[in-house]
Amino acid sequence: MTTTDYVQVSTLINRLRQVLEALNPANAVSAVVTVIGMVSEPPPGDPDRIEEFATAFAVAAGDVGPVATDVQRLGTQRLPEIWRGVAGVSAAELMIATGRLVEQTTPQFTRTRGALEAYAAELRTLRTQHADLHAALHDAWRDATHIAGFPVPDPTALDDLARSLAQLIAGCIEVYDRYVVAGDALAIALGDVAGKARAGAMADSNLPPATIVLTTGSGVDGSLNGDNAILAGAQATRAADRYGQLGPEDRKRFAELLSQAPSQAHRAYLLKALAAGHPIDDVVAFGRTINGRTESWLHQHLSLVNPGQTGTATYDGKRLDQYNGVTCGSMTTVVLRSMADPLYALHLTTGGQPDNSELTNIEAVQRRLEEEQQATYERSTRNWPPQLGTPPWGLIGELNSHADTLGTEYEFRLVDDTDAGSVNPALRDAVTAVNAGHTVPVLVGDSYPAHYVLLIGHEGSDLVVYNPGNGQVGRVGQDDFRNGNLGAAAGFRHANGVALPS
Template identity: 40%
Template sequence: MAIGRPARPRRRLERTKLTRTAFLRAPALVAAVLLPLVGSGALEGSHAWLPSVKQDVAQVASTVATGVNGLVRNAADAADPGRRKAVHLESGAARTSARLADASPADRADVLAAAAASGPLQRPYVLKAFAAGHSADEVVRFASLIRGKKPTWLRTHLSLVDADRHSLVTYHAALVRQVDNTTCGSTAILMSRAIVDPIYALYLTTGGTDDPMAARNGPFEARLAAEEERIHDSTNSLWPKKFGTTPSGVSAELNRNAKTLGTRYQARLVEHGRSQPLRDAVAAARYSQPVPVLIGDWLPRHYVLLIGASRGDLLFYEPTAATLVRLDVQDFLAGKVKALGFPHVQAVITPSR
């Protein structure tokens, strides 16, 4: 997906080697022009405590008593103490603890009871849903819906990305990919939410119901396409949809879901010789916070989603082919991302304060 189709340059620009070289050496220059155009994006579960799980509930509740984890500062701070801002990073466990600590005693009891009653395989999904900002009532209904489900069902319906098992991102036989060549940014936003919010993922895969007909491939693909188009409409109130989505449009839409994602986001250009935005993206991925990445050649072209990091590798979701691509972290920090389809990183949309 091209973020914008390059207009035919003026003749004098074609004849000016120096200007052309500047574009080739600093491809983010074009993105710098596009970013300001849209500004900030104007453009029935049981509540009873089950004896067999009282110990588990006590262990979960104890996380509240130990206090809420603070923001974890970027590891790059140690190497660069003069940084002006740290990336807003918080682990999933810290987010769960924070939400439990902030909840009313009644809501906390309901959520912990629902998590305990749902079963050991289902419990992490229940707590993750609460951490994603859902109300206690929504979490209790969700826990009831998934209680007793098998591991394969849970993975298929609540985790669209299964990096340990597949290199393709699929729901049954359906590819989880962009609906057309302008919605890669929309799909990156959609996947960012689906990764952190199992209730949202369940809506996409089943419509949020237990109707087996709604969980078939056809209805899933229809919901996926409709949601991508809804997001595209939201991000492109001013910028033409045929040109894709600007970085500021992506960050604005992510910030509309800041409660779910656990952080706000900011669009940051990646300029030659300045690797801090890329380092911040890697740090966020290490805390399982998704990061949309805009790549291209001398123009911005396509969004991919950085979804994880392990040792020396980074894991990306590529929405055109619905594939998972691994990239050496040092290559990414050097801005070398040809394996993702284009040679350069133009911008990253990273967590912010």
């Protein structure tokens, strides 16, 4: 579905609803003529052509598998030490990492095939239903405007026409609504696949290819699992861009830093620090700080919340949640910033002095988190009754004050999950942002907006949500987001607004 198709179909749905609301026996004849013209075209798209694309991805998935196996086999063989350059690794290590990267292609191609096939099947069904509805509209018009085969209006049939026309218009709305939902589902699935192509995000950069391969396959807890990559897609792109902006001397310093890094995780965090916009001197100092640390130490101190692991988010056994009843927006902001900026996360967990036990014990960490929440809360609630929590404009203002670090500004969009025209685009855009490597605050509530949660990942048809109210990382289905059923993961049922990267 193209953007033009999306806009045109959404407009058509709104116009059909307007006709349905105004429908009565007196205007039924003119309404049916109007509707026949409005729905003259079926939902756009060629199911056969889409299925051809699906088959091509299936063939590609089969071709890629043996390549990944062969490349990894090379890495396990005895290879000469042909370089110890920018990446600072052996040929064998690089070949193994390359093989793992290629190996990830097969399931993504398979997923793309499935998404295309599902879309083609739904499109074929909807085009058939559209043809049936269009024919029924013609029949209804003829029944009301002909008597005994002659073109004479039948006043006695107007009530029946209005009733049957209402059902047919509702059927047309459902067809086009399902078309939009199917298009969103395809866009979300393909966006998720594209978002996981992190090496591709840096492919056209000045970064050495070995560095790209050795930094895009590392996850927060050591293994890459869904959206838990240390260097998310948008961050990978920013890291490549900012590396390209370095002068020759600074680029040499950063290359040396990478060559001294003991693991892929260390290299990924160095690139993440560069992506967060820190000066090269600060990145170098950060590199020296983490160089002698284990990977488990990195994951504990530089990644507060892991999108690849559901359950209670903790630090040193203590739950990571808001410290009072009104700081949900503040804790959401703190976690969002910590996921984008490892130096900020390091400050929260160590006070900038990781070897000082007085600053790294759990009481000191909790105290800093509370102070950071409070400071964030005070900045985002100026000229607003503090007992009411963080207003959307306060949240957006706080996020945008860190745009250089986050790589984007945010804008707030109200959502009515009882209106498909409101919730469907919001869901699509929120998931698209997450797939691209951003995190998205969501304002939720029941009878009124009451709480903020953070959308931090997307796997299959599930959204991964961090809830600062109880410190839980949970999953909620896309359909549950769409239908006002967020309760288990968010603590409230309805999505009332989203803060989207602009």
